[in-house]
Amino acid sequence: MEVLFGNFANFDYRMLIMWIIGGLLIFLAIKKEMEPTLLLPMGFGAIIVNIPGSGAITQQITDALGNIAEEHGALSILYDAGIANELFPLVLFIGIGAMIDFGPILSNPKLMIFGAAAQFGIFFTLCLASIFFDIKDAASIGIIGAADGPTAIVVAQKLNSQFVGPIMVAAYSYMALVPIIQPPVIKLLTTKKERMIRMPYQPANVSKTTRILVPIIITIIAGLFAPSSVSLVGFLMFGNLIRECGVLDSLSETAQKVLANLITIFLGITIASQMHYEQFLAPQTLLILGLGLFAFIFDTAGGVIFAKVLNIFLKEKINPMIGAAGISAFPMAGRIVHKLGLKEDPQNFLLMQSMGVNVSGQIASVIAGGLILNFFM
């Protein structure tokens, strides 16, 4: 009978709490359709790693003679193979790069500046987090504000943060919550008159040569300033180059669909190996979740306030809401700004400008990650 029921003695009430958290992530993924590609595998993974003696993660097993042996779990093997060495998020970046169309930002390059401004929350949260954590952990928490899962994973891993699990959960959860987080912040910082500012879209023609050269040049420039970012920026730009070169359509399609989906499956469920109750249910986790929220709020505020400051000096005013699109949650942040613009004025189409800023935010967030690695590695 002990063979059948012996494992029940290993049950801890905190495992039940993690089952509930896993269930909540699954609920948000399915019912609310919030980032289901990641929240569902993470939620399910959180449940399976918190089953007593779970064979999904590496465990120390003591046999009847008192000998201790290590039983390797699949999720731990996948974690060592793809997350501990940052391989999965980097390869995912190839797929993400192949999905992004740089056209809107290349036709109006001055909008890139808002992508830079909207990374303010990363560094502000770094300073705030340093009140409670050592500097490398604080930097890893600040990078939640990059609103970019692969960047958050790579930075947290390279800085050997002990909070990789909560950081990843925070990053992906808040990316899904951008439609809830951003609008109140935008409305608080802008007037109705400002939200109604129209920005006529006059696209410049972007040649194919420019589209091919830009990813190469961005990689070189970012790499010269932040060499630690070469893998992050390089893989993103490589994906974009595959898309834009025009001679690798099958590779581009594979990168956008098969590769991205395959890595996402592995990434989502493997992240959950860091959600064992002993690591996850700590007071620090709540603090990290709170600081992550601050990062997103201050990213949004940074972009909007920057636009408002610029408007003091500009004759042709910018709609300050597009500053909020500089957060790297692509394409959600761009769409949110466009919808808010339409809500105030049904004839105000901000989509191309906001998507351009959103793309530049993707680039700027990766550069921010590289700079943080430069500072602390």
Place this chain on the structure above:
Amino acid sequence: MFKLLNLIASSIGIIGSADGPTAVLVSDGSFVFEPTNFITNLSYMGLGMLGIFIVIGLIMVVTFVLNKIFSKKNDDQ
């Protein structure tokens, strides 16, 4: 639950022995409370934002130049 209460109790005790506004909340050694760190680390914020603006600024300039050189008209020619 007992561990949490123990943590809170030892934290309150340690505040009584600390100097000035600095208090240390000890759990497994990774959780501290040092408000002055916010000011100390503002330099990273300055450097980081400056770095991003410089890099993005350079990319903007390069993109302007590329658009000028390789406009669609030139490509057609």
